[in-house]
Amino acid sequence: MKTKRSTAYVAALIYTLIIGFSFIFVKIALNDASPLDILAHRFTLSFIVVSILVGSGWVKLNSRWRGELRSILPLALFYPVLFFTFQAFGLVYTTSSEAGIIQAAIPIFTMVLAAYFLKERSTYVQLAATLVSVLGVMFIFVMKGLDLNNSSLLGSVLILLCAFSSAAYNVMARKLGGKWDVMTLTYVMTVIGFLLFNALSLGQHLWKGTFSSYFTPFLHPAYWGAILFLGILSSLVTSYLSNYVLSKIEASQMSVFANLATLISIVAGVFVLNEQLQWFHIVGGVLILIGVVGRNVLPAKRRSNAS
Numbered sequence: 001m002k003t004k005r006s007t008a009y010v011a012a013l014i015y016t017l018i019i020g021f022s023f024i025f026v027k028i029a030l031n032d033a034s035p036l037d038i039l040a041h042r043f044t045l046s047f048i049v050v051s052i053l054v055g056s057g058w059v060k061l062n063s064r065w066r067g068e069l070r071s072i073l074p075l076a077l078f079y080p081v082l083f084f085t086f087q088a089f090g091l092v093y094t095t096s097s098e099a100g101i102i103q104a105a106i107p108i109f110t111m112v113l114a115a116y117f118l119k120e121r122s123t124y125v126q127l128a129a130t131l132v133s134v135l136g137v138m139f140i141f142v143m144k145g146l147d148l149n150n151s152s153l154l155g156s157v158l159i160l161l162c163a164f165s166s167a168a169y170n171v172m173a174r175k176l177g178g179k180w181d182v183m184t185l186t187y188v189m190t191v192i193g194f195l196l197f198n199a200l201s202l203g204q205h206l207w208k209g210t211f212s213s214y215f216t217p218f219l220h221p222a223y224w225g226a227i228l229f230l231g232i233l234s235s236l237v238t239s240y241l242s243n244y245v246l247s248k249i250e251a252s253q254m255s256v257f258a259n260l261a262t263l264i265s266i267v268a269g270v271f272v273l274n275e276q277l278q279w280f281h282i283v284g285g286v287l288i289l290i291g292v293v294g295r296n297v298l299p300a301k302r303r304s305n306a307s
Helices: 002-029 035-055 069-093 096-103 106-117 124-144 155-174 182-208 221-246 250-271 280-298
Strands: none
Touching: 002 221, 002 250, 035 069, 035 182, 035 221, 069 096, 069 155, 069 182, 069 221, 096 124, 096 155, 106 124, 106 155, 106 250, 124 250, 124 280, 155 221, 155 250, 182 221, 221 250, 250 280
């Protein structure tokens, strides 16, 4: 049991590293494509890779998934569909700083939903550790400064819905983890993301009469590198890792790693993009680490008999 949990924590850390570095590659991709095109391209690549794995027999899917697709669809609806859609359009109407603070609420949403639907009970010390992690993220973004003049209520609402979608996914994946194997969940999520985001992207281009622009970003070598990372690692691999982790540890534990990804993205920006490391990054980073370690090391309350 301890070995399985240790493996889950290693998988969660790898997931966090990929998510943390993905912000850099999103910035690179945005130089050549719109948010919708990036989503369509990255999930197209994910679909191609996972289809090759399944078609070659390297990956086996649960044969029942077609007959019981209805039980998996709500999971895919929250992630990747709603999560990435709210995120992409939310960032159009608000600043990245405000979005970072709002998305720090993911662990809070997850704890509330997990307590109600999964009967996961956290101790007061664990709750405090989670709040410390959230405060660490908020501290960093507040000290960086909020450009509220360029933000709007619509953008804030969309990012809040994005955070809620992530929390709902954490809870649903935890619940389905015992019923479905990890790869089957990942495959269905990837297929749905591929179909929806391509429909939205191609539909937008057809409406505007700019169909050829869908392929234009691939003329840039830097875009290829960004999409390879986002499509294979940041979409396909992270979906698999998150589904795996949530089949081993509590949803509220996994959600705190989202805040650690913020810290990794800051560190990555310092070393890759030569961004400046400020004192408040260090203070906020320490708070995030204390919260993540505290939430996952401290013992939890046992589930109630009703669960």
